[in-house]
Amino acid sequence: MPARKRKYTQTDTGAWAADSGGINVAIERNGVLTRIDMTAEITPSATLAGANMPDGLFRVFQNTTIRGGSHTYVTLPAQDPCGGGILMHYLNRKDFRMVGHGRATIVAPSRTYNPITFRYHFGSRPQTLFGIDNPFDMSAFIPANKESSLSFVITTSGNDVMDDTVTISSGTYRFELSIIQGTEGDIREEIGLQGVQYPPSAPMGMVPAWIAELFSHTATGSDYSVKRDLQTGGWLKRIAIIEQDETATRAVRAHDQVTGVSIDLSSQNEQLIRSFMDSYFNSQDASTNTVTNDTAPEFQGGYAAHGIIILDMRAHAKGHSDYGLDLRALQTGQVKLGLTITTYTSGDASLILQERYMANPFQSLSGL
DSSP states (O other), rough: OOOOOEEEEEEOOOOOOOTTTTTTOOOOSSSSSEEEEEEEEEEEESSSOOOOTHHHHHHHHSEEEEEESSOOOEEEOTTTTTHHHHHHHHHHHHHHHOBBBSSSSOTSSSSSSSEEEEEEESSSSSSSSTOOTTOOOOOBBBBBGGGGGGEEEEEETTTTOOSSSSEEEEEEEEEEEEEEEEEEHHHHHHHHHHTOOTTTOOOOOOOEEEEEEEEEESEEEEEEEEEEOOOSSSSEEEEEEEEOOSSSSSSOOOSEEEEEEEEEGGGTEEEEEEEEEEEHHTOOOOSSSSSSSSSSSSGGGSBBOEEEEEEEESSTEEEEEEEEEEEETTTTTTTTEEEEEEEOTTOOEEEEEEEEEEEEEESSSOOO
């Protein structure tokens, strides 16, 4: 029989708490998990009609981690100003063109809380070949039913993270799951219908294996001279970076710090990317929630989101069309991310996310 596809909001939720060491929510394990939509229902201390700092709505967490019994599937780079939440929002803008929030004000006829949605899509095909939303994408997944436990862990900052005067009074995190259920034969039939072909070394499918880094700048550097090692031992689909200014009260995105980026395969003496950054910044979707007054024209999406860098390795000749660069045979230090840092102030930082894949560690595809 065909695999069963289900989308539903689970009963267990998380309660927002300031400076949490980790709000731990158990995720239901009753199938193959292909997507989680997490919505933060945030109640501010006052209406945001006249007070809203840049990216305030997206600062409702520093980091989110999806962790199984022995494997971390998803994580984000974390720092107190909550750049991880901002970065996740703009990845959603890139992949889904989703705004992720409604109007900032919470006066009638709006509800008394502000819902902000973050989408965690585990595969590499967020849309079908026909441009249709693809919530049951089997190019990669979390084998939730095989895990002994599965947790969604949220790390937050203080209640003043959104604005100088308007604080967070309370909040609830809700989770909508997209799952596929069935026998291994049912699941394989669905994979075939989707046209997914796993690498020969991964017959049981692919799972996300994200790596995150907070890189604090220490000086300027010219011509891609500031180097960071990239993780080997898997497939590298994408690198996403948010450039964070040293602003003391509430760090903001910056586009005058990192002005060039490179990726080098030193083992093969090959430079895959060597680029000036403006084209990357300007290729972002329109910004929202970026100025202090939501009546300003820019609040409606007047310009591209600067300070966000997304390098997609699937587009390169050496990259797999779904999974990116195969780095399994390389050693640490043989793949480098290079940065040109034009301006430097103590407190500047790059929050770096490596979206990676590895072979499914479980010897089954069944989603019962």
